[in-house]
Amino acid sequence: MERPQRFKVIACEILFRELCYCAAHSRHCIDLSFLPKALHDIGAGPMSERLQEAVDAVDPGAYDAILLAYGLCNNGICNLRSTLPLVIPRAHDCITLLLGSREHYRELFNRYPGTYYQSTGWIERATDPNSQPGSITARLGISCDYQVYVAKYGEENARYLMDMLGDWLKHYQRLVYIDTGFGDFQAYAHATQCKAEERGWAYECVQGSTILLQHLLNGEWNAKDFLVVPPETLIQPTYDDSIIGYVE
Numbered sequence: 001m002e003r004p005q006r007f008k009v010i011a012c013e014i015l016f017r018e019l020c021y022c023a024a025h026s027r028h029c030i031d032l033s034f035l036p037k038a039l040h041d042i043g044a045g046p047m048s049e050r051l052q053e054a055v056d057a058v059d060p061g062a063y064d065a066i067l068l069a070y071g072l073c074n075n076g077i078c079n080l081r082s083t084l085p086l087v088i089p090r091a092h093d094c095i096t097l098l099l100g101s102r103e104h105y106r107e108l109f110n111r112y113p114g115t116y117y118q119s120t121g122w123i124e125r126a127t128d129p130n131s132q133p134g135s136i137t138a139r140l141g142i143s144c145d146y147q148v149y150v151a152k153y154g155e156e157n158a159r160y161l162m163d164m165l166g167d168w169l170k171h172y173q174r175l176v177y178i179d180t181g182f183g184d185f186q187a188y189a190h191a192t193q194c195k196a197e198e199r200g201w202a203y204e205c206v207q208g209s210t211i212l213l214q215h216l217l218n219g220e221w222n223a224k225d226f227l228v229v230p231p232e233t234l235i236q237p238t239y240d241d242s243i244i245g246y247v248e
Helices: 013-025 037-041 044-056 094-099 102-111 120-124 136-140 146-153 155-166 185-199 211-218
Strands: 006-012 029-035 065-069 086-089 115-118 174-179 202-207 226-229 235-237 244-246
Touching: 006 013, 006 037, 006 044, 006 211, 013 029, 013 094, 013 120, 013 211, 029 044, 037 044, 065 211, 086 211, 094 102, 094 174, 094 211, 115 120, 120 185, 174 185, 185 202, 226 244
Parallel strands: 006 029, 006 065, 065 086, 115 174, 174 202
Antiparallel strands: 086 226, 235 244
């Protein structure tokens, strides 16, 4: 019998439920480490540094490969390298991982580009990026409320700043709950629907899938859906349909 391999998984915490399920169903030995969702709010450079720290902390003698349960995530995984092989899904962000394929994500995006997505992890691990001093919004001053702007710049300028910086949600018209079968679906879906109604947005619940994550943890890495990065090789974006590659 072929021996199970041992994989270290480094993942965003919003995938906690899905990855625990997939780990339980994988024949391989899986060790999971979850990093805060808030890493997405601090910019590509600091996020990459934090991920590199997690990669460097892995004992290379204990594992066959490191699996990154991340998408490109605004270039947050760029320039990562390891003494072990790194395996990453070919995805722009975690929405692809929750939907199960790039094709499903592309279909939804093309039909409804102004869509904001929710899942059990997004709801349970929600944080306010403005509460973090290192977040992009805080560094730019977008975290200030109207009264702070009035005190600093006057009422007319405050209204202008709120229009230009404070209302980033105006680009969305639709809120979607991705049902991957985990969590109290009725309560989470209802909360998402209520939020959509409050904002005057359309609401829809779409069926997600753990198949991409399961393939990742099963060691089933076809070249179409996964990139296997050789040791001591840098991850780079490709700016094409393959999404990510590495410097040879």
